[in-house]
Amino acid sequence: MMAAEQCLQEDGYAALSTRGVAERAEMPLSQIHYHFGSKQGLLLALYEYLNTRLLERQQVMFEKNLPLSEQWQLACDYLDEDMASGYVRVLQELTAAGWSNPEIAAAIRQNQQGWIDLLTGVARRWAADRPSIGPFTPDGLANLVASLFLGIEARLLLQDKNQDIVLQSLRDVGHFLKTVEDHNE
Numbered sequence: 505m506m507a508a509e510q511c512l513q514e515d516g517y518a519a520l521s522t523r524g525v526a527e528r529a530e531m532p533l534s535q536i537h538y539h540f541g542s543k544q545g546l547l548l549a550l551y552e553y554l555n556t557r558l559l560e561r562q563q564v565m566f567e568k569n570l571p572l573s574e575q576w577q578l579a580c581d582y583l584d585e586d587m588a589s590g591y592v593r594v595l596q597e598l599t600a601a602g603w604s605n606p607e608i609a610a611a612i613r614q615n616q617q618g619w620i621d622l623l624t625g626v627a628r629r630w631a632a633d634r635p636s637i638g639p640f641t642p643d644g645l646a647n648l649v650a651s652l653f654l655g656i657e658a659r660l661l662l663q664d665k666n667q668d669i670v671l672q673s674l675r676d677v678g679h680f681l682k683t684v685e686d687h688n689e
Contacts, residue, residue, distance in 0.1 A: 508550045513590035517597035522546060548611050551598050554591050555615045558582075563622060571685050572630050576678035583653065583674070592657045599654075620650050634688060 507529035511520050522543050526533040540546035565578050586592050595612075602609035627642035627649075637645065652674075659670055 505553050508546050559618050566626050573678050573682035580675050596661050620646050623649050
């Protein structure tokens with residue numbers, strides 16, 4: 505998996521080949537095809553592996569008895585880590601491939617649903633402690649937050665000239681949550 509991750513980070517989806525992964529892993533190409541079947545099978549296995557690991561990390565963080573504002577800031581820290589590790593590139597590369605490949609699209613949707621389910625639980629717990637969360641439902645907030653992070657990830661990968669503003673704005677949401685929490689105490 506590590507060889508596939510490194511090749512994808514360095515070469516991108518279009519240039520990635522099972523032969524290149526086999527060479528990087530110093531194993532016969534036949535082993536890649538035996539275990540994964542194809543480039544697509546390899547990439548989907550890589551994505552599942554990375555996604556599961558990071559979703560578990562996030563679950564542990566959200567289970568801690570921390571205010572949501574602090575959890576938000578930790579989530580921003582994790583975004584920084586995920587950008588550096590290449591996970592975000594894997595996700596975005598496969599998302600783009602999924603636009604024309606139904607099997608990849610189904611895998612991406614399924615794994616994204618895991619994030620939305622996690623965020624929905626967080627939003628429900630947060631909303632339960634408040635008299636109102638405005639016009640939002642916890643499910644709506646979870647989907648909005650998931651979309652926010654996905655959009656920001658795409659902008660960061662495109663090396664948007666406003667990256668600093670984008671990242672600061674994301675962290676400012678945590679400051680806003682802190683204000684709401686302080687007001688409700």
